[in-house]
Amino acid sequence: MEKTPRVIVEPPDSRGLRAVSVGGTTVGSAWSPSGLRKVLRQLGCPESIDLEDRRVIVWREAGSEVWPDRTWRRRTATALMMAGLILSMVLLTVVGRPDAMGALTFAQRMTGFLFILSGAVQGLAALAALDYEGKRQFRYSGAVVLVGALIALITESIFLFTWLEEREPTLYFPAYLLLFAWSLWALWRLLKGQVWRAIPHPKKFATGVALSGLLASTNFAYSAVYQPTSAPFYVTLTAKFGTPHTDPTRPFIHVPLTFRVENTGKVPAYLLVDKYLVYGRSAEYSKDDEGLKDWKTALESGKDAELHVARSDRKTISAGQFEGPGYWLNPGEGHVKEKVIQIPRSVGYDLLEATLAVVAMRMDRGKIDLRQLQLAHPSWQKKEGRFHCAECIDMLTHEGEIRHNNNIINVTRKPRYVTVLWQGTREEFDYSYAISSYKMDFAKFPDLKELRREIERESDRYGVESRSTSTRVSVAALMASL
Known part of the structure; x- marks a missing residue:
């Protein structure tokens, strides 16, 4: 027994954990007598060793009866710390994955990858929490948990700030509200435990975390607000009548009509809905040049006020969809639709008018x-x-x-x-x-x-915008060109 090294059991720390050392070197720690016996067995001591044998074990400041650890409280705190970090990891991954994999702009993809990376750090922090709330065998486990808690506070603050704009009930709201409260509790617990003491340069660490939070917030504002607004968005429409032809067997005139929709902007565009209409206008001419007298009625109805036209009526000749809801145009891409309008040779129209209207939406939104x-x-x-x-x-x-x-x-x-x-x-x-x-x-x-x-x-x-264009052609000019 004289050759057995003397084991020193240090006084319990603030959590009730007692360090065990031999020859000035820490060899383990214990929460209870059974934990101490486990450390002693690893040192080669017999399982039936007497813990009161002062020749083998020296108790510093507190005897063998002092074990202030509250197991249930410690395990509950560990479970809460790990659960919050894991839930935050899942939420950040769920939020970031669609943007990282499918966003149209580089900034939005970077935001998605930043959330996924933050989720990965949360996963590491959950593992580190197991050590930090336990025997703290790794020096920087507390710092890793602190980073995880700060990430949770920053991201949940962004979620809550964004939610407050509309205050709409969603399935995610209880999650980020709960995680926001959890992050405050976690930071209080970590700061109370003076976790920063294990960090080599705490001021630089705090500055780095603050800059990371600022970067995340700035990147979110840039990708969600500025970039989808600053990129030019133009959809150009054209309508043009072509050279008419007569029908050799039937009393019809065939008038070609070409519609074109082109994305002349810098971002892809959805065409939510579109339509074209072709009208034939019949005018009643004013013999005494009083056509402008009724200009108020004309402007209210969206018609022209003309000096020599007392009244005009228009009739729909053709109508339809250009492509229909749900197609898109990349920058520089255009769609063309060619139609042939059939009108009788004896038609009483003086003008043909074609209109094309679309509702477009930015695909980067x-x-x-x-x-x-x-x-x-x-x-x-x-x-x-x-x-x-x-x-x-x-x-x-x-x-x-x-x-x-x-x-x-x-x-x-x-x-x-x-x-x-x-x-x-x-x-x-x-x-x-x-x-x-x-x-x-x-x-x-x-x-x-x-x-x-x-x-x-x-x-x-x-970013929804409406576009329209129209063109007119004289029926007399069409007839003259036949």
């Missing part, structure tokens, strides 16, 4: 489920369910879910939908569109005033 949007739901068919409306005028409904290209927006908002309604009469038809949280249901209409405000807000958020 959001991603639409085009398979949903391209489906047409007739209101007159009962099988269409919530799209069916027996009391409404006949219409076609298109609807597709839209996701913002910055996934932080998606997890802090209710789902958004693009809705397109086509309706009309035998004379003409028109469309209306909306981006809102309202999922089309003719049996459950929301508050229309609030819905209009939301549509205006969301149209601006997703």
